[in-house]
Amino acid sequence: MKILIGTLSYKPNVSGVAVEVELLTQFLLKKGHQVVIVAPSRSLRSHIEHQDGLTIYRVRAIPSPIRRGFYLPIFTGRLTERILQEVQPDIVHVHDPMAMSRYLQQSATKHGVPTVASNHFTLDYIGAYLPGILRPIVLGWLRRMYVGFYNRCQAVTAPSVTVVNYLRSLGVRDPIEALSNGVDIDRFSAHTSTEQTRRSYGLPQQPIILYLGRMEKAKSINVLIDAFARVHRTVDCHLLLVGGGDNLQDLAAQIAKYGLSKSATLTGLIPYNSVDLAPLYQVADIYVMPSSIETQSITTLEALAAGRPVVAANGGALPELIKNGVNGILFRAGSSADLADRILTLLHDSTLRSRLSGAAVKTAAKHELQKSLQLFEDLYETTIRRVSH
Incomplete structure (x- = not known):
């Protein structure tokens, strides 16, 4: 398979998502799959990196206003469309519901490519960083955006049953699966x-x-x-x-x-x-x-x-x-x-x-790493088969 992974958090960022994406990427490469990463640049310049058989598209971005050291892609619509056309993946896997992932999903749908979305945080996490006066307004908008985005994807995952139930309570429809991050x-x-x-x-x-x-x-x-x-x-x-x-x-x-x-x-x-x-x-x-x-x-x-x-x-x-x-x-x-x-x-x-x-x-x-990562590969294959029928 050729898998395109979109994520806001990838090395050199330090976060659970960055670790999970790196472990998943290395697992897929060892299994003989082609993997392409789309992640933020640390400047207003987009560029391509090549590392150990991995291609990384770095998309122009600005510093995050709420998390030091993290960057938010901007003006990504045309660029993500071009990346989809160049890569021609069998499946897209995004790790957040933000703008870059939404553009990747839209382009994937346009080209008949299924999208898997993994949720790694709840609205409570974002709310902890928002000023009190803005919190209800921003969280209300984010909730609508969350639900709309995930319901346009062909499969959704979360690392725990707790978060699966949380997403369902917001209005996200099945198929949603709980797939553990795993541990070495x-x-x-x-x-x-x-x-x-x-x-x-x-x-x-x-x-x-x-x-x-x-x-x-x-x-x-x-x-x-x-x-x-x-x-x-x-x-x-x-x-x-x-x-x-x-x-x-x-x-x-x-x-x-x-x-x-x-x-x-x-x-x-x-x-x-x-x-x-x-x-x-x-x-x-x-x-x-x-x-x-x-x-x-x-x-x-x-x-x-x-x-x-x-x-x-x-x-x-x-x-x-x-x-x-x-x-x-x-x-x-x-x-x-x-x-x-x-x-x-x-x-x-x-x-x-x-x-x-x-x-x-x-x-x-019960959360052995290789078994957990294998479940993602299995999900890709079943999603591709389901969408193609």
């Missing part, structure tokens, strides 16, 4: 010595509480820091925050306000392909996901694969992944007091940590 079990379950990681990052011989992901307001990391301050009054422990983002300096200031700068490590950005990434999970005693807007949470899947006891917000799609008291613990979203209590419960109960760890690994095994 072998990579994240490998047990290595933690001493080198502790030395490399200056981590003490204390229980480590880990969060790994983007440092953004919508991720509610401030709730984790407030909870850590409560926990630290009772237990000598260390907070490890791994990732970069717009909110990093504010989070460092919040930690300093509590007088806990020596009890916390902020590593900054560590790329997905870094050899340091998996060992950072292994060094942790507890993994915390404080965000309540996750559509699945790739990093929570990675923590489960690493056998880490997880404490996650009881919101978004996390309760679908984390079963309270079985493979992790849920806390009341937004409540630092409840989160602190859950962390303390785990720190004081090694038997519970061990039981959750074993169940975590079994949960991750």
